[in-house]
Amino acid sequence: MVSFEQLAHLSWLVPAFPLAGALVNAALRRKLGANGSGALATLLVAASFVVSALLFWSHRPEEHPVEVVTLFDWIHVGGMSIPFAFQIDALSLTMMLIVTGVGMLIHLYSIGYMHDDPRVASFFAMLNLFTFAMLLLVMGANYLITFIGWEGVGLCSYLLIGFWYTNPAYNYAARKAFVMNRIGDVGVVLALALLFHLFGTLDYTAVLGRAGGFGVGNPLIVGATLLLFVGAMGKSAQIPLFTWLPDAMAGPTPVSALIHAATMVTAGIFLVVRSSVLFELAPFTKDVILAIGTATALLAASIGLFQNDIKKVLAYSTVSQLGYMFAALGLGAYSAGMFHVTTHAFFKALLFLGAGSVIHALGGEQDIRKMGGLKGVTKITYITFLIGTLAIAGIFPFSGFFSKDGILANAYAHSPVVYALLLFGALLTAFYMFRLLFLVFHGRYRGDRRPHESPAVITIPLIVLAVLSLGGGLLNLPHVFGGHEPMKHYLATAADGVAGEHLHLEAATEWILMGLSTVLVLLTAWYAYGRFAKRTTLDGEPADMPFLKRLIAEKWRIDELYATLFEKPYGWLSTTLFTFGENKVMTPLMNGVGNVTLRAGKVVRRLQTGNASFYLFAMVAGIIVFLLLTLYGV
Amino acid sequence: MNEITTAIRTVPLEHYVFLSFVLFSIGLAGALFRRNTIIILMCLELMFNSVNLLLAAFSAFHSDPSGQVFVFFIMLVAAAEVTVGLAILVMMKRNVDSVDVNQLNRLRW
16 A cells, blocks of 8 residues: 555646646547547546545545645746645645546546537547646645646636637637636736745745734735735636626536536635635635625526526526635635535536536527426436536535535624525525526427437436535535534645634524525425426516516626726727827828938939949048048047 | 168158158049049059058158068958959950940949
């Protein structure tokens, strides 16, 4: 049996496998067939999963919580030394298992889903590259390695959203995602500069170990954490930078499941948990995170109520759930946030893949108004989607129940107002998810295609994820159910913020809170069943709705607001600079310089007579002039 | 060696300078105003040699042999220059069938 230390030195294999897959798939994209490239990509991610799992099993957190593996000296300039190193601890192992485990299932699913696409090898190359970047992000032993991964996943997200690049709208969506992520990335870069200024290093162990030397509320630490949170906002789609995520649904469905639901969008939460020591020193930042998380959870959930695109509903649901995770972080409940990251990775990947299976069954149809009654035809998809819906709605004993109630309990301990808001958001979630379920699978079929169940390569990942969504709650079973919160204790060995968590609620209070949310969610589901299960007529267009409903159906007009606030002034500035600055100032100036040179040349070139005697004469005259100047001149 | 130096010194320096000036001016005038390329080349040689004369004279009057060494170098360079000049002359005769320098006026704007 090899020890954890020995295995940790092989941890570089984990990101190396997907990187190799990306390179091979990119180089041989014309040679490998659709099944060949898919199998290669899936097997390599599976290999990473195996290594991660071995690391996890050999990890003894109480004896040896953290192992930093330095591969080589990367940057060594002056007083700055940044090694290329991986940090293997409870937090990174948790994320590695999610990324490679869920990633492996989604790769497998993609073999079936992308089978007929002519650029399937390129797709798998990008998907593998994404997995590599995401693993760098979670495994890095310093902020800079994490930042490489951070930028890498942003790039892959852009590439994969715009995968079907012949559609201009998809390209626009890809650009939107890229630009919004860049805004967040500026925050991260500034945060890293500030942290380097404060600590003289970017290593996690050093920075987080020395952070205690700063007092609580130190303005520089508050600034650094706020900047880190700006980056998290962009990557994890929080107000005000969330509008890119719904548009990112332009990418293929497995991409939505892997990048825009399970892994990349949780990078912001990972970064905050990784830096939890810093955030504990900045109560103001935590309040900001709590406010923004709660607001995002509610706003996105409300938009989800009226969406008619199956993937858009799930996208707003993702934004909303990310809001919950940030609310948990703002409450200081880092383990609850990470627990929700984990369960959300299971059930949201399941829901997206289920939606993909439905889209596949209907030959590309995404409008839920043209679905309905599919439960008879696509049985496996229906049952797994139902499990996903029950999990996200938070119904006992599905995983979402435990993770969401963990957050709600922490919210109640903090303030009943936050609790009420988040509970209301949970009811909205239950409502739009059951609406989606009933409109897609119940009632009568309203479309005109011939639905069929998806092949096994698509349904097997669904079944595995359904089992995980069902049993994921066991990972962090709370005390009132006889568990001892294993995930919290595990993460506490890696993140000091988790170790410092304290939640004091009477067992009776917890039972009441859980009972209340369960009853309300079931009532909401029952209400949604009555409204949508037998629905045969379709919702009207937003223009026909009353004012508030219309405003929500039009996504609170936030895209329009940004267009007015930023795009229009910027467009005006560009047009003005072009018509005035470019056409009236710069062009005449440049042309003027050119014209003067041309005219001067026309005059001066007459000196070039071609007559040798004249040249000689001019030369002698010149010498005489210089001679006279030297003798009598200045 | 000493006798030559003494012999040179028997004539005042101003005379050498004046002679050089006259020779140089004749050469310069010829180079400027003649059209025959052979004459121009010969005038260039005349200018060279007026300078050589001046160098030798000053060398003798200042008792510094480096002036005379310079003269040898100049003669060497002049010989090389003449070969190039004459080669150009031959090509010129072949191409434009003339040695009139004003015939070479096609390199112009």
